[in-house]
Amino acid sequence: MEHVEIRVDKLKGRSLFAVKDFKKGDILFEETPLVCSQFEWNALYKYLACDHCMKSLENAEDMSRRLAANPSLVLPFPQCCKVKKEEHTVCPHCKVLYCSDGCRDSAWHLYHRVLCQGASVADPNHPTEKLKDAWRNMHYPPETSSIMLIARMIALVKQCDKKDQILSKFAEFCKSTVNEEEHIAHKLLGKEFQEQLEILRSLVCEAFYDEHVQQWFTPEGFRSLFALIGTNGQGVGTSSLSVWVHNCDALELSDEERQTLDAFIDQLYVDIEKESGTFLNCEGSGLYTFQSACNHSCQPNAEVTFPHNNFTLQMVAVQDIKAGEEICISYLDECDRERSRHSRQKALRENYLFNCNCSLCQSQIDDPDVTSEEEEEEDEEQMQEDS
Ligand SMILES: [Zn+2]
Ligand SMILES: [Zn+2]
Ligand SMILES: [Zn+2]
Structure with missing residues (x-):
């Protein structure tokens, strides 16, 4: 990362700064994750993805057939689908899927040797299966995290020759106080979070105990680890259907062909929403x-x-950025971003545990603390859930 740098401040923690000028639209950097995992319900419902890089493995037509529950659907312009089934491969032992030999070998070399369950049909009594099952029963869709991210962190350390190096990389991620950790666990697991955390901890111990990371297996250590993935985990989404749509947009077509194709795609998304929601x-x-x-x-x-239909993240400038300027992203989704200062701050406090002091919030500091009707309804629902 030659063009950005991480600065560490005792009070503020880590921040990222530009070391050269960037124009709006420039790529600041690309990076792959230290560790990544597909969500458990998502995998169970056959959103087929490479077990290492999360590349979407169904071809676009199969994916739209499944999502729209229409087995006879045919996509035009099949050349716009870039899935290469002939390159897909499996772990020879447990048969999990990979997009390529490269991903299979990386996974094996980094963590899969520890995690491989050997048999191609998962044994429900295998400690890892028990852990996944317990997790799915605690964390329903829409999913925001996965216990297997923790499993992979442990496996990475177990397989790594230079354990200090990998542990110091994990140590860089943002840490929370005990109160914050409890809040995050509550958010992810609901009101019985303390018992649930203890169940997960004992299942993780049963499956992966390792003396090199003893500290992660104590109740306090496990809660911290859980909070770490809760606060630092970045969502990853991939879809071979999106790739197909994107490539269709770039086709050179007559006006009439373009209209027909656009209407087809619009209808496809309507059908998919009916069947599969969001x-x-x-x-x-x-x-x-x-x-x-x-x-x-x-x-x-x-x-x-995520322009490559896999876990490779790209940071793109949405404004001109000067050398020395801090690089900031929005943790809020698009619809939350449009809301009032009061609502934004509430969402940030609840999900990310801080009070926003950004320039926009500063400039709106005198705005009245109003919430729209929709938001009030949400507040009521939340209060009912919490009570
Ligand atoms: Zn892959
Ligand atoms: Zn395997
Ligand atoms: Zn703000």
Whole structure:
């Protein structure tokens, strides 16, 4: 990362700064995660993805057939689908899927030797299966995290010859106080989070105990680890259907052909929404060293994208950025970003445990604390859930 640098401040923690000028639209950097994992429900519901890089493995037509529950659907312009089935491969022992020999070998070399369950049909009594099952029963869709991210962190350390190096990389991620850790666990597991955490901890111990990371297996250590993936995990979404749509957009067509194709795609998304709601992508989360150093702003100068249909993250400037300027992204999704200062701050406090002091929030400091009706309804629902 020659063009950005992480600065560490005792009070503020890590921040990311530009070391050269960037124009709007420039790529600041690309990075792959230290560790990444598909979500458990997402995998169970056959959103087929490479077990290492999360590349979407169904071809676009199969994916749209499944999502729209229409087995006879035919996509025009099949050449716009870039899935290469002939390159796909499996672990010879447990048969998990990979997009390529390269991903299979990387996974084996980094963590899969520890995690491989050997048999091609998962044994429900295998400690890892028990752990996944327990996790799915605690964390329903829409998913925001995965216990297998923790499993992979442990496996990475177990397989690594230079354990100090990998542990110091994990140590760079943002840490929370005990109160914050409890809040995050509550958010992810619901009101019985303390018992649930203890169940998960004992299952993780049973499956992966390792003396080199003893500290992660104590109740306090496990809670911290859980909070670490909760606060630092960056969502990853991939879809061979999106790739097909994107490539269709670039086709040179007559006006009439373009209209027909656009109408087809619009209808396809309507049909998919009816059947699958908002669950369109292969989804998971990963830990990224540079992205996780980016602080939030309600008026960000950069955004995260996944242009390669896999876990490779690209940070793109959404405004001109000068050398020496801090790089900020928005932790809020698009609809939350449009809301009032009061609502934005509430969402950031609840999900990310801080009070936003960005330039936009500063400039709106005198705005009345109003919430729209929709937000009030959400507040009521939340209160009912909590009670
Ligand atoms: Zn892959
Ligand atoms: Zn395997
Ligand atoms: Zn703000």
